[in-house]
Amino acid sequence: MNYILFDDSARASLLPLTHFRPVCDIRLGILTIREKWEKMLSESTSTLTESYLSVKYPLVKSQSNILINGSICPTKDLVKKIKTLEPNQILVANDYIVAMNLSYHEVEGLGEDSETEEIVVADDFIKINNTWDIFAFNDKAIRDDFELLTKNRKSQKLSDTNRIVGDEKNLFVEEGAVVECASINTKTGPVYIGKNTEIMENAVIRGPFALCEGAIVKMSAKIYGPTTIGPYSKVGGELNSVVIFGYSNKAHDGFLGHSVLGEWCNLGADTNTSNLKNTYDEVRVWSIPANKFVGTGLQFCGCIMGDHSKCGINTMFNTGSVIGVSCNIFGHGYQRNFIPSFSWGGNAGFKSFDIDKALEIAERMMERRGIEMSETDKRIFIHVYKATSRKVNIWRH
Numbered sequence: 334m335n336y337i338l339f340d341d342s343a344r345a346s347l348l349p350l351t352h353f354r355p356v357c358d359i360r361l362g363i364l365t366i367r368e369k370w371e372k373m374l375s376e377s378t379s380t381l382t383e384s385y386l387s388v389k390y391p392l393v394k395s396q397s398n399i400l401i402n403g404s405i406c407p408t409k410d411l412v413k414k415i416k417t418l419e420p421n422q423i424l425v426a427n428d429y430i431v432a433m434n435l436s437y438h439e440v441e442g443l444g445e446d447s448e449t450e451e452i453v454v455a456d457d458f459i460k461i462n463n464t465w466d467i468f469a470f471n472d473k474a475i476r477d478d479f480e481l482l483t484k485n486r487k488s489q490k491l492s493d494t495n496r497i498v499g500d501e502k503n504l505f506v507e508e509g510a511v512v513e514c515a516s517i518n519t520k521t522g523p524v525y526i527g528k529n530t531e532i533m534e535n536a537v538i539r540g541p542f543a544l545c546e547g548a549i550v551k552m553s554a555k556i557y558g559p560t561t562i563g564p565y566s567k568v569g570g571e572l573n574s575v576v577i578f579g580y581s582n583k584a585h586d587g588f589l590g591h592s593v594l595g596e597w598c599n600l601g602a603d604t605n606t607s608n609l610k611n612t613y614d615e616v617r618v619w620s621i622p623a624n625k626f627v628g629t630g631l632q633f634c635g636c637i638m639g640d641h642s643k644c645g646i647n648t649m650f651n652t653g654s655v656i657g658v659s660c661n662i663f664g665h666g667y668q669r670n671f672i673p674s675f676s677w678g679g680n681a682g683f684k685s686f687d688i689d690k691a692l693e694i695a696e697r698m699m700e701r702r703g704i705e706m707s708e709t710d711k712r713i714f715i716h717v718y719k720a721t722s723r724k725v726n727i728w729r730h
Contacts, residue, residue, distance in 0.1 A: 334416070335395035336374060337440065338367060338403035339381035341429060343462045345622035347404075349639030349657045349674060350464055350578075350595055352717045355382040355390050357403030360563050360578045361459070361467055362474025363482060363525055363543040366406055372481060373407045374416075381440065385716040389709050394437050401432045406459040406474060414454060421449045426456035464637045464655070465618065465629045467593045468574050472522065472559035475541035479505065479523040503540065515550075522558050551584055563596070565702060573608070574633070578640075580702060591633040595640035595658070597698055604644055607652040607667075608635035616653040619671035626670070629653070639674060641695050648679075658717060659691045674721040688718045 338357040347356060357367040357380065364372070371378055379393035380386075381400065399415060414424060415432045423444065424431040431454060435444045459470045482505070489506040491497070492513060497504060499519035506512070509529035515536045517524050522541030526532065530544045533552040541558040544550065548562045551569030560572050563579030570583065573590040577583070581594045585602035592606055609632065610616060616634035617626040638656040645663030656662065657674030664679025675686040692714060696706045 334376070335393065335398045336370070336376050336378045337381050337392065337394070337398055337400045338370065338378050339400050339443065340383070341402050341404055343404045343460075344383075346463050346620065347461065348464075348621040349655070350467075350593065350637070352658050352674065352721075353386075353595070353640050353713060355380045355386060355403055356461070358390075359461065359467065360545075360561060360576060361406065361461065362471060362476075362561065363478035363527075363545065366403060366461075369478065369481070370401060370407050373409070373412050381443075385713060389713060392440070394440050396437050398435050398437070398440055399432060400435060400440065400443065402430055402460075404461050405431060406477070408458045408477075411454070411458055414452075418452075419450075421447055423449045423451050424454050425451050426454050429460075463629070464593060465591075465631060465634050467576050468559075468591050469631065471561060471574065471576055472541055475525070475543050475559050475561065476523060478543070479503075479525050479541075482525065499540075507546075527564075545579065575635075580699075580704075590635045591631075592635035592637065594636075594638045595642070597641045597695065598638050599643040599698070601644050601646035601648055601663075603646055604648045604650070606635040606650040606654070608633045610652050618653040619655045621655070641691070641698075644668075657721065659686060659695065659714075661686060661694075675718055685722060688715060691718070 340356045344351050344356050358365050367378060380390040381392050382390055418434040420434050423433040433444055439447050489508055491506060494514045495512055496516045503519035503523040506526045507528040510526045512532040514534040515532045518539045521539050524540040525543045527544050527546045529546060530548050532550040535553040536550045538556045539558050543561040545564040547565040549567045554569045555571045557573040559574055561576045562568050563577045565580050566577045567582045567584040570586040571588045575589050575592050577594045578596045580596045581598035583589055583600040587604045589606050590608035616629050616631055618629055620627040634653045636650045636654045639658035641658055642656050642660040648662060649667045651667050651670050654670050656672045660672050660676045662668055662679055664681055666680045676683045677686040678684055699706050
């Protein structure tokens with residue numbers, strides 16, 4: 334069977350995190366949503382997404398196709414139901430499509446003009462509809478991924494310099510990990526230490542926690558779960574309920590809580606994020622598609638930062654801040670709650686980030702990790718710049 338992950342209407346509400354990726358490539362727990370599906374299906378997947386992303390994430394069709402909602406995380410029961418779908422059968426939960434079996438010519442239209450049979454299923458799975466769902470559901474996602482990745486496998490042993498509190502069955506260490514003089518508490522949830530990672534001396538970690546391949550926890554870091562540090566990221570200071578997609582740095586002291594960082598972000602030393610209002614009210618955040626602040630239903634919500642955005646030392650982010658992609662933020666005082674993509678500046682005023690300069694900085698950061706920015710990625714970058722430039726101009730001084 335040919336499996337395709339498609340973006341549903343949640344894509345817009347997940348901006349700015351979906352500017353550079355389909356919904357299914359969001360990291361939640363240890364794995365991305367795509368990685369979860371491919372592991373549980375034992376099959377590769379392609380993607381039905383926005384046309385400007387389709388060169389990097391091409392759609393592959395066959396005579397018979399199973400389309401799966403890319404904002405949904407798989408469960409064993411859901412995978413079983415999906416694998417038994419007959420042609421033109423659709424799984425639905427509440428008011429959205431979970432999966433469908435469609436022929437070659439019905440794929441792009443998601444079967445709109447076809448006669449289909451609906452099968453209702455209970456929505457007893459994770460579905461992300463908003464940016465804050467990523468850290469809100471990360472506890473369960475880490476636990477589910479931990480079970481998926483470690484079943485019938487043997488963990489590497491840590492040295493006696495470390496202090497492990499709780500059941501060591503809830504600790505899994507991949508090959509190549511270097512951990513010395515750290516304190517790890519698995520009583521509050523599982524701890525996954527990925528391949529070729531490093532946890533430096535005096536780091537203190539409480540599960541659920543995931544450190545993905547090549548990532549580094551700096552000396553004396555304090556990390557509360559549920560937190561995910563994506564591949565090749567570096568973290569230090571204090572973190573609480575954070576998801577970092579990958580290749581991003583929060584390498585110095587400062588607090589980051591109930592937040593999501595995309596890829597290729599960098600937080601300057603002593604950057605701090607408020608995640609709780611002094612009034613203890615519900616946090617409201619800027620919705621890019623609605624063009625207004627909306628309620629999250631949460632008392633704790635810190636910062637949502639899109640890919641390639643950076644901030645200078647001593648930056649202070651307000652509760653419920655949304656930062657677009659490729660922003661360069663600096664200056665004293667609390668920053669605005671919403672900073673549009675490709676903004677350069679701070680409280681003294683913003684200007685539109687020059688696209689050539691933005692690309693140059695992005696390429697330079699990627700080169701430091703030995704990765705060359707492809708021509709496809711550059712075209713996507715330029716497309717997003719053109720699509721968001723009007724929003725930047727609204728905030729110019």
